[in-house]
Amino acid sequence: MLYKKIAKPVLFGMDPEKAHHLIIDGLHTFAKLPGGRGLLRAMWGVRAYPELESELWGIRFPNPVGLAAGLDKNAKAVPGFSNIGFGFMEVGTVTPKPQAGNELPRLFRLPEDEALINRMGFNNVGIEGMKRNLRNQGQRTIPLAINIGKNKTTPNEQAEDDYRACIQALYGYGDFFVVNISSPNTPDLRNLQHGDDLSRLLAAVKDEIHKQHARFGGREKPVLVKIAPDLTPQEIEYMVETIVRSHVSGIIASNTTIARDGLRHANRGETGGLSGRPLTERSTELIRTVYRLTDGKLPIIGSGGIFTAEDAYAKIRAGASLVEVYTGLIYEGPDVLQRINRGLRTLLRQDGFTNVSEAIGSGQ
Template sequence: MGFSYNDLKKILFMFSPETAHKIAEYFINGAEFVPGLYDKISKECVINDPILEQTIFDKPYINPVGIGGGFDKNATMIEGLKALGFGFLEYGTFTPMPQKGNEKPRLFRLIEEESIQNAMGFNNDGADKIEGRLIKAYPNTIPLWANIGKNKITINETAIHDYIKLVNQFNKFCDAFVINISSPNTPNLRALQEVGFVSELFDALSKLSKKPLILKIAPDLNYDDAIKISTTAVNNGASGIIISNTSVDYSLSKSPNLKNFGGLSGKVIAEKSRQIFKVVADELYGKTTLIACGGIDSPEEVYKRIKMGASLVQIYTGFIFQGPTICRDINLGLKALLRLDGFSHISQAIGIDVKK
C-alpha cells in the first residue's frame, strides 16, 4: 500500500500550523539537495499543453494556476514550488523592514471546513534579505510576482512611501507587483482601501514601476466600493485586480476552532469571493486582467472563475488540504473541462459568463 498525502497530512496536522508550514518548507527546499529530484517532481507535476498557455503582461504563463501571497513570504521556496507545476508564483507579502508579525498563536486550522484562519501580520525577513534571494532566483522560467505591504509601525499618512521604496528596490526582481492594502492583520491597513489613497498610490507607483501593478482587494468590501476602488486603480495605472484576499466575515464558519480575529481562507470564503469577483468582473472584464483567489481548490472551481472573467487563478489553502499534486490535478481537470465544452484554448472560455 502506497503512502498518500492524506497519511502525511495526519502527521503534519499533529503539529501547530506554523510548525507544519516550516516542515513543508524544509521538504520543498530539501529536494534541491537530492540530485535529479526536482526534475523527477517536474515530470510528474508540470502540465505542458498549449491549451493552457497564455501570454499575460507580455510574459508566457504555461498554465493559469499560481500560488497566492502568504505561502512563500520570504522567497525561499521558488524552485520547489515551480517543480510542483505552478504557472506563476507570488512571493511576500514583505515589507521594507523585517518584522515579527503578530503574537502567536496566529494561524488556525478549521479542518472540517477545509479552511484556515490567519492573523500573521506580515511577518517577514524584510526587503534586503529577500532581495538577496531574488538576485539568485530572478529572472526565472516562470513569472514571479512581488507582493508588497507597509510596515506595521508605518502610519497610514506615510504608507505610500513604503510602497514606493519597495517598487524602486524590486523593479529588477519581479514580473509584476501585487499591492497589498487588504490584509486584515495589520492595524488600519484596510482603511487604505478608499478611492483617494488608491488614486494617489497607483498614480505614484505607475510613474516608478517598470513592471505591471496589480491591486488585491478584500472580499468584505461592499460591492459599490469594490467597483469604485478597482476602477480607480485601473484608471491610475493598475494592470490587474486580484479578487480576493481573506475575509473577516466570521459568520461564514461554524467551526469550533473559529477565533474572533484574523482572516478566513479556504472553502468557507469560496462563495463570498465568487460573488464579489462577479460584481467586479461585470464592470471591468475586458478593461484589465482579472485574477481570482479565495476558496479555489478544484478544476471545477477554477473553470467557474475563468468563465466569470479570470485569466489567472491563485490557490493557497487548497494546497494545504489537498497536497503537492493539487496544481497538476487542477490543470489536468481543467484541460478536460475545456475540451468537453469544445474549446481548443483557455482564452475561448475566459469571460463567457460575464454579464454583457
C-alpha cells in the same frame, strides 16, 4: 496520494505554523540537492497542455494555476514551488523592514470547514532579505509576482514610501508586482482601499514603476492591486473606478475575509483572515462583479477557495484570466495541481473552447 496518506497526517498533527515552516524549508533544501528539481517535477510536475497556455502583459504562463501570496513569504522556496506544477507564483507579502508579525499563535486550521484563519501580520525578512533569497536561486522556470506591503509602524500617510521602497529594491527580481492593501491583519491597512488614499498610493506606485523601468529598460513590469472580499457594492464600484483610472495592470480578487458565516469548527472565533472553502463563492461573485464593472478590459487573477477544476473554471468563466491556490494546496497536497489542470482541459473541451483564454468571462 502520498501527501494525503503520509505527509498530511504528520503535518496536521503539528502546530500549523511549524508545519508551514517545515514545508518551506523542506522545499528549499530539496530543490538545492543534485537532481532535486528534476525529482520534484517527476513526482508532481504538471503535464504541459497547449490549451492551458496563455500570455498576459507580455508574460507567458504555462498554465493558469498559480500559488497565492502568503505561503512563501520570503521567496525562500521559489525553485521548489516552480517545479511542482504551478503556472506562476506570488511571494510575500514583503515590507521594507523585517518584522516579526503578530504574537503566536496566529495560524489556525478549521478542517471541518476546509479553511484556515491567519493573523500573521506580514511577518517577513524585509526587502534586503528577500533580495538575497532571490539572488541565490538561479533562473526561474515560471513567472514570479512580488506582493508588497507597508510596515506595521508606518502610518498610512507615509505608506507610499514603503511601497516605493519595495519596488526600488526588488524591481529587477519580479515579473510583476502586487499591491497588498487588503490584508485584515495590519491595522488600518484596508483603509488604503478607499478614497483619495487609494488614488495617491497607486499614483506613487506607478511613478516608481516608471522610474525603475527607465533604469532597467525592457518591458515595463505590470502592477496589480489585491482587494478584499468584504466590501459593499458601492465600495467595490468606487474602488474599481479608481483602480481603472490609475492605469494599473489588473486586480487580484480576493484576499481573505473577516466574515465567519456558516463555520462549524471551534477555531471559528479566532480573529484574522479566513481562507479556503468558505470563500469559494464569495470570491467568484467578486470576480464577476469586477469583470462587469471593467467591461472585461482589466485582467483579473481569481483567488479564494479553489480545491477543484470546477472551482477554478467557475472563476475563469466569471472573468478571471488566471487563478491562485493556497488553502487547497494545504488540504489536498501538490497532486491538486495535476487534478485542476487535467480537469480544466476536460471542461474547456466540453464547452468547445480550444484555449483557456476563450473561456474568460463566458459565464457572465
